[in-house]
Amino acid sequence: xxxxxxxxxxxxxxxTGGASGIGFEITRSFLTAGGNVSIWDYSExxxxxxxxxxxxxxxxxxxxxIDVTNRESVAxxxxxxxxxxxxxxxxxxxxxxxxxxxxxxxxWDAVISTNLTGLFNVTKTLLEKxxxxxxxxxxxxxSSVVGLYGNFGQTNYAAAKAGVIxxxxxxxxxxxxxxxxxNAIAPGFIMTAMTKAMPKEVLEGMASKVPVVRLGETEDIAxxxxxxxxxxxxxxxxxxxxxxxxxxx
Ligand code: NDP
Numbered sequence: 333x334x335x336x337x338x339x340x341x342x343x344x345x346x347x348t349g350g351a352s353g354i355g356f357e358i359t360r361s362f363l364t365a366g367g368n369v370s371i372w373d374y375s376e377x378x379x380x381x382x383x384x385x386x387x388x389x390x391x392x393x394x395x396x397x398i399d400v401t402n403r404e405s406v407a408x409x410x411x412x413x414x415x416x417x418x419x420x421x422x423x424x425x426x427x428x429x430x431x432x433x434x435x436x437x438x439x440w441d442a443v444i445s446t447n448l449t450g451l452f453n454v455t456k457t458l459l460e461k462x463x464x465x466x467x468x469x470x471x472x473x474x475s476s477v478v479g480l481y482g483n484f485g486q487t488n489y490a491a492a493k494a495g496v497i498x499x500x501x502x503x504x505x506x507x508x509x510x511x512x513x514x515n516a517i518a519p520g521f522i523m524t525a526m527t528k529a530m531p532k533e534v535l536e537g538m539a540s541k542v543p544v545v546r547l548g549e550t551e552d553i554a555x556x557x558x559x560x561x562x563x564x565x566x567x568x569x570x571x572x573x574x575x576x577x578x579x580x581x
């Protein structure tokens with residue numbers, strides 16, 4: 333699949349969870365479009381792999397091991413940023429799926445602290461690290477169709493992702509006059525390394541339930557992120573863009 337053709341030369345992005353899965357594709361897309369990316373990720377292994385794979389862009393990347401749930405860790409990463417921020421993509425997220433009857437408080441706490449409080453921690457800390465003179469400041473939050481419609485076994489995840497939508501809209505109202513737009517993307521089922529390892533029949537069965545009869549690729553999300561981050565999207569604020577092949581229609 334081709335990447336959308338925007339230029340991000342001289343633009344600086346922070347992508348949380350940017351070393352693997354969807355976040356890695358977002359990172360790679362900004363880099364190929366000429367931007368600089370600070371990759372904020374928990375996983376040392378994923379950061380090392382990203383460094384190797386993104387070697388051709390070595391002078392455009394800045395790697396930072398970070399835990400978005402830990403405010404000290406976030407503050408340290410923000411202090412180490414080599415440039416002012418133009419674009420923040422809040423992408424880091426986890427799942428701890430169980431039916432509500434079986435879901436423990438630790439499953440709730442882990443998902444809420446990463447997928448909801450993590451966005452508060454990162455965005456709050458980075459607000460003053462944005463390029464003050466820019467009129468194209470961007471916050472893009474990765475939510476989920478589950479945040480819009482709920483899902484069996486995902487009380488914690490659905491609550492966090494719905495909360496992300498509330499934050500996105502509030503920031504759209506509060507920060508618009510300060511040169512920001514704030515938008516969310518709600519991906520459907522997206523193929524990552526983990527899901528690609530599932531049996532072919534299972535994947536085909538899932539694809540058959542999607543109106544466009546395929547599962548999403550990480551590029552589908554990265555393309556939507558690049559569009560919302562572009563200057564051309566400057567009048568889109570506080571919206572939730574579903575990128576799901578129409579699965580919830
Ligand atoms: P991955 O698990 O592939 O990547 C997420 C990355 O974030 C990992 O490197 C992970 O590290 C990192 N991370 C996890 N917790 C933290 C933390 N506390 N601080 C910093 N980094 C952290 O996930 P996906 O690419 O599948 O998902 C990316 C986003 O897209 C998530 O917000 C997810 O909820 C959302 N999404 C995904 C869908 C899908 O089908 N894949 C569908 C809808 C939404 P580690 O590996 O160590 O945990």
